[in-house]
Structures are given as structure tokens and as C-alpha cells.
Amino acid sequence: MIRFENVSVQFDARRALEGIDITLGEKRIGIIGANGSGKSTFVRLLNGLQTATGGRVLVDDLDPAKDGRKVRRHVGFVFQNPDNQIVYPVVEEDLAFGLKALKLPKDEINRRIDEILARYDLSAFKTHPSHLLSGGQKQLLAISGVLVMEPRYIVLDEPTTLLDLRNRNRVERAIADLDQTVITVSHDLDLIAGYDRVLVFENGKIVVDDIPAKAIAIYREMMA
Numbered sequence: 001m002i003r004f005e006n007v008s009v010q011f012d013a014r015r016a017l018e019g020i021d022i023t024l025g026e027k028r029i030g031i032i033g034a035n036g037s038g039k040s041t042f043v044r045l046l047n048g049l050q051t052a053t054g055g056r057v058l059v060d061d062l063d064p065a066k067d068g069r070k071v072r073r074h075v076g077f078v079f080q081n082p083d084n085q086i087v088y089p090v091v092e093e094d095l096a097f098g099l100k101a102l103k104l105p106k107d108e109i110n111r112r113i114d115e116i117l118a119r120y121d122l123s124a125f126k127t128h129p130s131h132l133l134s135g136g137q138k139q140l141l142a143i144s145g146v147l148v149m150e151p152r153y154i155v156l157d158e159p160t161t162l163l164d165l166r167n168r169n170r171v172e173r174a175i176a177d178l179d180q181t182v183i184t185v186s187h188d189l190d191l192i193a194g195y196d197r198v199l200v201f202e203n204g205k206i207v208v209d210d211i212p213a214k215a216i217a218i219y220r221e222m223m224a
């Protein structure tokens with residue numbers, strides 16, 4: 001369960017979030033809103049990448065601002081730009097690095113890596129230099145790097161911006177198959193159409209909180 005208690009975030013003169021009070025317990029939560037409306041700031045609060053300047057955030061009763069390391073074990077985060085996420089020069093090394101930190105047995109590490117590479121059609125790239133992957137393949141690798149860790153919550157910030165239609169659909173299906181709670185920030189309204197709940201951000205506030213059909217319809221009118 002995720003709770004935001006009267007959360008605000010202030011960057012110097014700019015207020016990025018204001019008076020966010022919400023409890024999230026659904027399995028699929030979509031977040032939409034205009035550029036600069038506060039969506040990324042909102043999700044970055046979930047793993048302590050951003051700290052609240054007012055109020056507090058709780059993820060399963062842990063405060064990411066205080067227990068960042070513990071929380072990050074349970075909250076996997078896929079960034080907008082995969083280059084910020086891929087740190088190792090070879091694909092399999094990149095996938096292994098978090099798993100090694102968890103001190104998993106070698107067999108288990110290899111099993112998880114082979115399985116995730118197969119799922120995203122990346123098996124042929126296992127020993128390839130990560131930086132030579134295409135933009136979309138990098139995005140898939142970044143998503144894979146989070147999924148292999150089997151976190152309880154998965155936050156995806158614009159996970160399909162670089163993907164062609166086939167890979168975009170693949171990511172959509174992969175998300176649908178996940179047992180975990182998924183929170184997706186996206187301008188791709190189709191991606192979140194089948195979700196349980198959609199939040200619409202405007203000027204640092206949640207202005208709509210509803211089922212996708214209703215939230216998306218209101219958002220389309222707001223953007224018209």
C-alpha cells in the first residue's frame with residue numbers, strides 16, 4: 001500500500017507538487033498530465049529519488065526519505081531515458097549486477113537473466129555491448145533489469161517512448177502479465193486504458209482520480 005500524506009515538493013521558486021493526499025492500493029495505476037505537471041516528481045518520491053518538502057510518503061509503512069535503501073529493494077524504477085539506467089558495458093553484466101548485490105546463487109542469477117532475455121527477444125544480445133543496442137532495445141533492457149529483481153512495485157516513467165509498435169505491445173503485454181503493482185507514467189493513453197485507476201496531474205495537483213475511460217476522456221478535453 002502506498003500513501004501520500006499532504007505531500008508537497010518545492011524547487012526554489014517553483015512548486016512541483018502541492019497537497020497530494022492519496023492512498024494507492026490497486027494493481028495498475030496510470031499517471032497522465034501535461035508536460036511539467038508533476039508526474040515524474042510524484043513517482044520519484046516513491047523510491048526516495050525525490051524527497052517531499054512537506055508531508056510524507058509511505059510505501060508499505062516505510063518512508064522512502066528515511067529508509068531509501070530498504071524501499072528501493074521493493075520499488076523497481078524504469079527511467080524515461082534508458083541510458084541513465086544501463087550501467088554495465090555488456091548486456092548480461094548489466095542484468096546480473098543487481099542480482100549479485102542480492103547475493104542470489106549463480107544458477108538463479110543465470111536462470112533469471114536467460115528467462116528475461118528470451119521474453120524480450122534479446123537472447124542474441126546477451127554478450128553484446130549494451131551501448132550498441134538500439135534505443136528501443138535499451139529501453140527493453142532497462143525494463144528487464146528491473147523485472148529480474150522481482151520488486152513488489154514497479155514504476156515505469158514513459159516506458160514506451162522509444163519503442164516500435166511491436167515492442168510497445170510487448171511491453172504492454174509484459175505489464176499485463178506481472179503479478180506486481182505497476183505504476184506507469186505515460187503520454188501513451190492506450191497503454192493505461194486497461195488499468196484499474198488513472199490519476200490526472202495538472203500544475204502539481206491531482207485533478208482527476210478515476211477509472212481510465214473517465215479519466216482519459218476528461219484529460220482529452222483538458223488538452224483540447
Ligand SMILES: Nc1ncnc2c1ncn2[C@@H]1O[C@H](COP(=O)(O)OP(=O)(O)OP(=O)(O)O)[C@@H](O)[C@H]1O
Nearest residue numbers: 011014015016033034035036037038039040041042
Ligand atoms: N530538480 C528540479 N529542479 C527544479 N525544478 C524541477 C526539478 N525537477 C522538476 N522540476 C520542475 O517541476 C515541475 C514538474 O516536473 P515533472 O518532471 O515532475 O513534470 P512531468 O509531469 O513529469 O513532465 P513531463 O511530462 O514533461 O515529463 C516542472 O515545472 C519542472 O520544471
